[in-house]
Amino acid sequence: MISGRSHLSASFSSLRRSTPFRLAVTFGVLFVVTFFLSGAIIYHMLDLGLSRDLEQSLTEMNSLIVSTYEPSDTGDLANTLNNYASFQSTSDGLYSLTDHAGNKLAGNFAAPPIPNGVYTVSSRDVGLKGHERYRMRVSTIGPYSLVVAENFNDVDEMLRIVLVSFEWAGAIVVATAIGGGVFLAVRAQARLDRVALTMNEVSHGALDARIPISGRGDDLDTVAIQINAALGRLQTLVESMRQVSADIAHDLKTPLNRLRLTLDAAVAGNDRQADVSALLDEARSESDRINATFEALLRISQIEAGARKERFEPTDLDAVLAVISEVYADVAEDAQKSLTITARCPAIIHGDRDLLTQLIANLVENAINHCPDGTDIAIALRCRGGRAILSVADTGPGIPAGEREKVFRRLYRLDKSRTTPGSGLGLSLVKAIAELHAAEISMADNHPGLIVSIGFPLSPAERS
Ligand SMILES: Nc1ncnc2c1ncn2[C@@H]1O[C@H](COP(=O)(O)OP(=O)(O)OP(=O)(O)O)[C@@H](O)[C@H]1O
Ligand SMILES: [Mg+2]
Structure with missing residues (x-):
C-alpha cells in the first residue's frame, strides 16, 4: 500500500515537472481567469442596467404623483399617495407626503426630514424595522416634501440568480479545464515517454527500435x-x-x-x-x-566525413579531362585499349580538383583493368538541366544488374576479378567523392560493357 502510494506520488511529481502538464496548467489558469474576469464585467454591467431601470421607475412614479397635484386641492395628492401605499407593504415600496413641519399627511411611513435628491438607504436609516435596501427619491411639491422609494429586492434577486448560475458555470469550467488539462498532459506525456523509451532501447543497442507514429500528423x-x-x-x-x-x-x-x-x-x-x-x-x-x-x-x-569540403573551388571539368587524357592515353594504349574523350560543354563546378581527377582515374583504371584487350573506353561530358553529366563507358564484360549496387561497397569485388590486382576500394572512393560533390551516380549496361554516369550540379554562373 505504502509503495503504491509512493509510486503514485512519484509519477505525479514527474507529471508536474513535464512540459505538457505545465502548458495545460498555464492554459487552464488563463482560461479560468478570463472566464471570471468576463463574468465580473457581465455582473457589473447587469447591476448598472438594473439600477438604472429602478431609478427610471422611481422617476416615472414621482412624475405620476406630481401630475395629480393642484395647489387648490391637496386632498387629491394625499389620496393618490395613500392609494399607492395601500397596494404595497413598506418592504416593497415607501411613500410619504409631509408638510414643512415634518407632519405626515399621507403615505405608509413618516419620512424624517431629508434634503431633495436620490439616495440608497436601509430600513433603519428611515426609522423602519427589517433589513431592506431602498432607492429613494425626495422632491418638493408646492409646500410639501414627497418621498418615493422602491426596494432593491428584484434587482438583488436577479443578481443573485446570475451569481449562482455563474458559480455553477465557473465550477464546470474549472473542472473541465483541470480535467481536460490533465487528460491532454497525460496523453502528450505518454507519447513523450514512448520517445524516451525508444531512445533508451537504442542506447542499449536495439538500433532497430522506432518511435510509434500516432498517425494524427501533429x-x-x-x-x-x-x-x-x-x-x-x-x-x-x-x-x-x-x-x-x-x-x-x-x-x-x-x-x-x-x-x-x-x-x-x-x-x-x-x-x-x-x-x-x-x-x-x-x-x-x-x-x-x-x-x-x-x-x-x-x-x-x-x-565521407566531409573534411575536404574546405578545399572546394570553381573547377573546370574540361581541364580535369585534359589531365586524364595526358596521363591515361599511353597507359590505355599499352593495355591494348583505346581511350576517347569528348567534352561538349565548358563545365565549371564547385569542387576539389584533385578528388575529381581521382574519381575519373578510378573509373578509367577499372575499364583498363577489368576489360579485355581491344576494349574501347569513351569519356564524355555534356551539360543538361543545370547539371554537368560525365560518363565513362567501355565495351567490356560489364557488371550484372544485381551487382551494380554492391560494387560500391568497400572491398567488394566480383568473383571473376579475384585474380586481378586491386582491393575493391576504387568504386567506394568514386561514390564518396561523388556524394561529397552532391552528384548523382548511376551505372548501366552499355550494350556491351559498362557505362557509369555522374551528374554534377553546375556552378550558378554556368546555368544561365
Ligand atoms: N569497367 C568495369 N567492367 C567490369 N567490371 C568492373 C568494372 N569496374 C569495376 N568492375 C567490377 O567491380 C569491382 C569493384 O571495383 P572497384 O574499383 O571498387 O575495385 P577494384 O577495381 O577491384 O580494386 P581497386 O579499384 O581498389 O584497385 C571490381 O573488382 C570489378 O569486379
Ligand atoms: Mg578499381
Whole structure:
C-alpha cells in the first residue's frame, strides 16, 4: 500500500515537472481567469442596467404623483399617495407626503426630514424595522416634501440568480479545464515517454527500435518521423561499419597470412644461410599493398566525413579531362585499349580538383583493368538541366544488374576479378567523392560493357 502510494506520488511529481502538464496548467489558469474576469464585467454591467431601470421607475412614479397635484386641492395628492401605499407593504415600496413641519399627511411611513435628491438607504436609516435596501427619491411639491422609494429586492434577486448560475458555470469550467488539462498532459506525456523509451532501447543497442507514429500528423508525429529517419540512417551506418570491419578482417587476413608465410620462409632461409633477399622484397611489397588498402580506407572515411569540403573551388571539368587524357592515353594504349574523350560543354563546378581527377582515374583504371584487350573506353561530358553529366563507358564484360549496387561497397569485388590486382576500394572512393560533390551516380549496361554516369550540379554562373 505504502509503495503504491509512493509510486503514485512519484509519477505525479514527474507529471508536474513535464512540459505538457505545465502548458495545460498555464492554459487552464488563463482560461479560468478570463472566464471570471468576463463574468465580473457581465455582473457589473447587469447591476448598472438594473439600477438604472429602478431609478427610471422611481422617476416615472414621482412624475405620476406630481401630475395629480393642484395647489387648490391637496386632498387629491394625499389620496393618490395613500392609494399607492395601500397596494404595497413598506418592504416593497415607501411613500410619504409631509408638510414643512415634518407632519405626515399621507403615505405608509413618516419620512424624517431629508434634503431633495436620490439616495440608497436601509430600513433603519428611515426609522423602519427589517433589513431592506431602498432607492429613494425626495422632491418638493408646492409646500410639501414627497418621498418615493422602491426596494432593491428584484434587482438583488436577479443578481443573485446570475451569481449562482455563474458559480455553477465557473465550477464546470474549472473542472473541465483541470480535467481536460490533465487528460491532454497525460496523453502528450505518454507519447513523450514512448520517445524516451525508444531512445533508451537504442542506447542499449536495439538500433532497430522506432518511435510509434500516432498517425494524427501533429508536431509530435513530425518530430518522431524525423527521429526515426535519423535512427534509420544511424542503423545503416552502424551496419555498414560492422560490414566494413568484417570485410577488413576477412580481406586483410589473406595478405597478412601471405606476409607471415613469406617471413617464415625468409627466417627459415636465413637459418640455412640461404639468400633471402627475394623473399624480403616480396614481404615488403605485400606490406606496401596492405598499407595502401588501409590508406585508401582512411581516405574514403575522411572524404565521407566531409573534411575536404574546405578545399572546394570553381573547377573546370574540361581541364580535369585534359589531365586524364595526358596521363591515361599511353597507359590505355599499352593495355591494348583505346581511350576517347569528348567534352561538349565548358563545365565549371564547385569542387576539389584533385578528388575529381581521382574519381575519373578510378573509373578509367577499372575499364583498363577489368576489360579485355581491344576494349574501347569513351569519356564524355555534356551539360543538361543545370547539371554537368560525365560518363565513362567501355565495351567490356560489364557488371550484372544485381551487382551494380554492391560494387560500391568497400572491398567488394566480383568473383571473376579475384585474380586481378586491386582491393575493391576504387568504386567506394568514386561514390564518396561523388556524394561529397552532391552528384548523382548511376551505372548501366552499355550494350556491351559498362557505362557509369555522374551528374554534377553546375556552378550558378554556368546555368544561365
Ligand atoms: N569497367 C568495369 N567492367 C567490369 N567490371 C568492373 C568494372 N569496374 C569495376 N568492375 C567490377 O567491380 C569491382 C569493384 O571495383 P572497384 O574499383 O571498387 O575495385 P577494384 O577495381 O577491384 O580494386 P581497386 O579499384 O581498389 O584497385 C571490381 O573488382 C570489378 O569486379
Ligand atoms: Mg578499381
